[in-house]
Amino acid sequence: EPEVTQTPSHQVTQMGQEVILRCVPISNHLYFYWYRQILGQKVEFLVSFYNNEISEKSEIFDDQFSVERPDGSNFTLKIRSTKLEDSAMYFCASSLLAGGADTQYFGPGTRLTVL
Amino acid sequence: AQTVTQSQPEMSVQEAETVTLSCTYDTSESDYYLFWYKQPPSRQMILVIRQEAYKQQNATENRFSVNFQKAAKSFSLKISDSQLGDAAMYFCAYRTPNTDKLIFGTGTRLQVFP
Numbered sequence: 001e002p003e004v005t006q007t008p009s010h011q012v013t014q015m016g017q018e019v020i021l022r023c024v025p026i027s028n029h030l031y032f033y034w035y036r037q038i039l040g041q042k043v044e045f046l047v048s049f050y051n052n053e054i055s056e057k058s059e060i061f062d063d064q065f066s067v068e069r070p071d072g073s074n075f076t077l078k079i080r081s082t083k084l085e086d087s088a089m090y091f092c093a094s095s096l097l098a099g100g101a102d103t104q105y106f107g108p109g110t111r112l113t114v115l
Numbered sequence: 116a117q118t119v120t121q122s123q124p125e126m127s128v129q130e131a132e133t134v135t136l137s138c139t140y141d142t143s144e145s146d147y148y149l150f151w152y153k154q155p156p157s158r159q160m161i162l163v164i165r166q167e168a169y170k171q172q173n174a175t176e177n178r179f180s181v182n183f184q185k186a187a188k189s190f191s192l193k194i195s196d197s198q199l200g201d202a203a204m205y206f207c208a209y210r211t212p213n214t215d216k217l218i219f220g221t222g223t224r225l226q227v228f229p
Contacts, residue, residue: 045216056215106160
């Protein structure tokens with residue numbers, strides 16, 4: 001069964017550095033998402049992406065974050081200047097359709113540690 | 116604000132027994148969708164079951180069923196004939212038709228004992 005994959009599984013970085021988290025969504029899916037989960041807290045929505053544009057973003061997704069689909073398979077989340085509070089598990093998800101009851105399929109996550 | 120609450124941080128069940136995980140939510144919307152996701156250790160979240168709010172009938176997927184009480188804003192998950200492979204973190208989530216985002220609860224860690 002097709003799965004969403006994410007790399008790396010764990011990323012350690014110094015505060016102020018840029019990081020790029022990578023995701024390969026399910027191949028025929030058209031909608032892509034990033035969520036994050038700070039340790040001990042809820043999974044929170046960051047952004048959704050469709051047709052090479054952001055379709056929705058949360059207030060967490062400020063100017064230090066950006067998303068891109070650089071080719072036909074990858075979907076990336078860039079954090080320009082990491083802060084200590086960016087340490088979290090970041091989940092990528094994809095879906096065939098948007099809205100409604102359509103299932104979002106999640107990747108295994110990338111654990112980001114900012115020192 | 117729309118919120119999802121899971122009041123049981125941890126639950127345990129004996130193999131072959133039945134367990135119910137609770138979830139409540141707060142919304143002023145009449146049309147929405149509810150989901151239960153399972154996250155095994157070091158694995159991705161997978162959808163267990165979903166419920167459309169306009170459907171009165173409770174959703175069922177094999178050993179998994181929900182008790183959806185719209186007026187009470189309650190959406191509990193019942194796992195029958197529990198198996199060792201059911202051990203995982205279970206997340207309740209909510210979504211409206213006009214938004215992309217899932218709103219999650221804090222999760223319930225389920226342990227299954229042989």
